[in-house]
Amino acid sequence: MSTPTPLDAAAVAAVDPTDQIADVLAIGDHLRDAMWKAESADLGSWDSPGGLVVAGMGGSAHGGILARAALADQAGRPILAARGYELPPWTTGDTTVLCASYSGDTEETLAAFEAAGVIGARRVVVTSGGELARLAREEGVPVIPVAGGLQPRAAVGYLFVAVLETAAACGAGPSLRAEVDVAAGHLDDLAREWGPAGDEQGEAKALARALHGTIPVITGTGLTAPVAYRWKTQINENAETPAFSGDLPEVDHNEIVGWGGAAALGRFASVILEDCDAHPRLIRRAELTAELIADQAAGVHRVRSRGETAVERVLSLVLLGDLTSVYLAVLGGTDPGPVDVITALKQRLAEDA
Numbered sequence: 001m002s003t004p005t006p007l008d009a010a011a012v013a014a015v016d017p018t019d020q021i022a023d024v025l026a027i028g029d030h031l032r033d034a035m036w037k038a039e040s041a042d043l044g045s046w047d048s049p050g051g052l053v054v055a056g057m058g059g060s061a062h063g064g065i066l067a068r069a070a071l072a073d074q075a076g077r078p079i080l081a082a083r084g085y086e087l088p089p090w091t092t093g094d095t096t097v098l099c100a101s102y103s104g105d106t107e108e109t110l111a112a113f114e115a116a117g118v119i120g121a122r123r124v125v126v127t128s129g130g131e132l133a134r135l136a137r138e139e140g141v142p143v144i145p146v147a148g149g150l151q152p153r154a155a156v157g158y159l160f161v162a163v164l165e166t167a168a169a170c171g172a173g174p175s176l177r178a179e180v181d182v183a184a185g186h187l188d189d190l191a192r193e194w195g196p197a198g199d200e201q202g203e204a205k206a207l208a209r210a211l212h213g214t215i216p217v218i219t220g221t222g223l224t225a226p227v228a229y230r231w232k233t234q235i236n237e238n239a240e241t242p243a244f245s246g247d248l249p250e251v252d253h254n255e256i257v258g259w260g261g262a263a264a265l266g267r268f269a270s271v272i273l274e275d276c277d278a279h280p281r282l283i284r285r286a287e288l289t290a291e292l293i294a295d296q297a298a299g300v301h302r303v304r305s306r307g308e309t310a311v312e313r314v315l316s317l318v319l320l321g322d323l324t325s326v327y328l329a330v331l332g333g334t335d336p337g338p339v340d341v342i343t344a345l346k347q348r349l350a351e352d353a
Helices: 009-015 020-025 027-040 058-074 107-119 130-138 152-170 177-194 203-211 222-239 255-265 280-293 310-331 340-352
Strands: 052-056 079-082 096-101 122-127 143-145 215-221 244-248 268-274 299-304
Touching: 009 310, 020 152, 020 310, 027 143, 027 152, 027 177, 027 310, 052 058, 052 107, 052 152, 058 079, 058 096, 058 152, 058 222, 058 310, 096 107, 096 130, 096 152, 107 122, 107 130, 122 130, 122 152, 130 143, 143 152, 152 222, 152 310, 177 203, 177 310, 203 268, 203 299, 203 310, 215 222, 215 280, 222 244, 222 268, 222 310, 244 280, 255 268, 255 280, 268 280, 280 299
Parallel strands: 052 079, 052 096, 096 122, 122 143, 215 244, 215 268, 268 299
Antiparallel strands: none
8 A cells, every 4th residue: 555645744834835724723713813803893782684794705705604504593684695796685774784805905895895885784894904994994884803914715713703793793693602612622623633743644634635636526515515615615726726516405406417427527526514413304315415426426525524513513624624625735736825816817807997
């Protein structure tokens, strides 16, 4: 049996000059710092019968979809993401709009901030600075600060907490501070287990080796559906690899048929993110889906969440996916830090303005 490619600290450092792996492993610390920062924003409380809209793009939007999953059935009002220049047409003055932009200069989020002001919606901002912070302070909108020096996708812990705190403030959900605090400690343990200093046969390293050289297709089940999207985008940005995501039961009504021709087109690998508290029929669908696509897939990998609460289970899979994506970058010799094509696109758009 051949020795597996090492994914220890030295191997990671060789292709990760900006130490992206450290930011991934620090998610527990990020959560704790985020709770302090959110408290310092002194949001207060108010009632938003129209629920909460989280306006953001890319990594800045992930906090919204992940927080909604972590709230699960405790959310008493709609909590929805808005990805684009416009707010949902039903957004009114009874809705709270949280504008999330790590840089503070995301043009879509700035447009959403302005639109929310025009309709008289209650606004909150989460950012590290930029034009969004300037406008918010000028207009008296509370700002939840985020630590600087990170890639937006690495600030997921900060954005996750900001959404939970805003949801609690506007009456869309209960406070989950205690659950977040416990989850932070749980993530510290998982970071040691799955990180570069951990076992070379650990889950994140083993999964990265299995996915290397394939096009990953990530499938979520219930609570894990938004996490599947997070995995897809992390693999895109960190490993510079195409990846796709979907969720059960929907994929069993269309995508499962597409697997019939997968092997003739390339090496597509399936990763199914499962949760112990999922609906029994979702668990059964995961089993059957894995069985029925196995002959066309370059591998089928069923991955379970870890933890007691929904917060712990969601964030355990976030950490596992983030680490897997960095290890994929290492195996491919790709620096997981830069996103040059996104930078180039923004520059081209700026030239058009």
